[in-house]
Amino acid sequence: MSEQTNEFESISPYTDEEAVKALGVVADHPAVAAVSKYIFPDEPETFLRDALKQIHSVDEFQKAVMTKAVEWVVNTTATSFTFDGLENLRAVEGCFLALSNHRDIILDPALTQYMLFKNNMPMTQIAVGDNLLSNKYIELLIRSNRMIKVIRGISARTLYLSSQLLSKYIRHNITEGISSIWLAQREGRTKDGMDTTEQGLLKMLDMSGPGDFTENFEQLNIIPLSISYEYEPCDVLKARELLISRTQKYVKAEGEDLFSIATGIKQFKGRIHLNIGKPLTHKEIYEASFCNKNDRYQFIRHAVDERVREGYKLWENNYIAYDLLYGGKAKADHYTKEDLEKFKAYIEGQLDKLYKSPFPDLDKLDRAELRKILLTIYSNPVVSKEELPVCIDSLN
Numbered sequence: 001m002s003e004q005t006n007e008f009e010s011i012s013p014y015t016d017e018e019a020v021k022a023l024g025v026v027a028d029h030p031a032v033a034a035v036s037k038y039i040f041p042d043e044p045e046t047f048l049r050d051a052l053k054q055i056h057s058v059d060e061f062q063k064a065v066m067t068k069a070v071e072w073v074v075n076t077t078a079t080s081f082t083f084d085g086l087e088n089l090r091a092v093e094g095c096f097l098a099l100s101n102h103r104d105i106i107l108d109p110a111l112t113q114y115m116l117f118k119n120n121m122p123m124t125q126i127a128v129g130d131n132l133l134s135n136k137y138i139e140l141l142i143r144s145n146r147m148i149k150v151i152r153g154i155s156a157r158t159l160y161l162s163s164q165l166l167s168k169y170i171r172h173n174i175t176e177g178i179s180s181i182w183l184a185q186r187e188g189r190t191k192d193g194m195d196t197t198e199q200g201l202l203k204m205l206d207m208s209g210p211g212d213f214t215e216n217f218e219q220l221n222i223i224p225l226s227i228s229y230e231y232e233p234c235d236v237l238k239a240r241e242l243l244i245s246r247t248q249k250y251v252k253a254e255g256e257d258l259f260s261i262a263t264g265i266k267q268f269k270g271r272i273h274l275n276i277g278k279p280l281t282h283k284e285i286y287e288a289s290f291c292n293k294n295d296r297y298q299f300i301r302h303a304v305d306e307r308v309r310e311g312y313k314l315w316e317n318n319y320i321a322y323d324l325l326y327g328g329k330a331k332a333d334h335y336t337k338e339d340l341e342k343f344k345a346y347i348e349g350q351l352d353k354l355y356k357s358p359f360p361d362l363d364k365l366d367r368a369e370l371r372k373i374l375l376t377i378y379s380n381p382v383v384s385k386e387e388l389p390v391c392i393d394s395l396n
Contacts, residue, residue, distance in 0.1 A: 193380030230270030275311030
């Protein structure tokens with residue numbers, strides 16, 4: 001093992017050899033038979049266990065197991081999965097950094113990989129927070145699936161060193177042509193429906209660059225992605241968290257991340273669309289370099305946000321939520337009366353499910369406020385689209 005490989009060992013995905021060993025351990029977990037029957041109902045209950053034990057590489061695991069699992073999610077919990085902008089990926093020379101909005105913990109990167117696989121393009125490595133690795137078997141599974149470990153919940157000094165390492169790893173993989181990378185535009189999922197890029201993330205990407213600002217960002221071949229769900233995964237759970245956060249610091253319960261993962265996978269999502277935006281241009285990055293230290297990152301952030309918001313596909317639900325929230329029929333030409341009644345019933349159904357769930361203190365949460373937050377989650381993408389011309393003007 002080289003010295004440079006050793007440097008990244010703590011955060012890099014498993015090698016083929018490590019993945020084979022890890023998946024052999026996962027295969028013996030008692031829950032695998034139940035998962036196999038759920039995802040592969042036409043196969044024997046030993047199908048998934050046997051498949052995991054016969055894996056010889058990460059590529060084989062992704063193609064033989066993960067793509068089939070994602071396909072099952074699409075076929076059983078969505079009515080369609082579409083994408084556009086593939087020509088923007090094909091135009092990139094070498095590897096790229098996919099900077100994506102983040103609506104679901106697992107599905108956002110998983111659906112991106114599925115889209116790449118179906119179009120015979122190399123899949124990416126995926127940067128994921130280590131908060132998801134509290135369960136040993138989950139760690140074994142997702143680190144075998146090209147996951148880069150992003151360290152969270154640490155001191156400022158340790159965070160700085162960790163960010164340096166992550167930045168260097170991302171740059172090394174892209175510039176050396178090893179692998180493209182999927183990275184969320186912010187830490188944690190967007191919970192209020194507003195997709196924005198964290199400035200600190202852009203500083204992190206810049207800190208490993210050997211050249212000037214323009215060269216450092218051009219090397220990464222940044223391509224913004226925007227994923228849109230007709231029915232937002234974990235929408236009512238996000239509403240609950242936002243409401244609690246108004247009066248106190250929100251602290252996740254033990255196992256809450258795993259619950260959110262499972263909910264996001266199983267929840268009905270309706271139509272799903274993935275937009276692949278145009279890569280950041282030399283002109284945009286060069287112009288940003290003339291700004292002062294913080295404004296240059298703001299310039300890049302706006303450029304990414306513009307593409308993410310422009311690529312976000314609005315559904316009838318978004319327009320309905322906007323009219324329900326703001327009281328009127330400004331967007332009524334985008335939906336029917338049947339669409340309206342269907343969405344109103346959906347919102348009440350989601351609230352009913354929440355109040356029947358095992359979360360504590362639900363009796364203290366006001367249903368009307370939760371409903372308002374849910375409508376805000378769905379209506380904010382409409383607001384973002386309407387603000388888009390202002391964002392574009394600020395770049396000119």
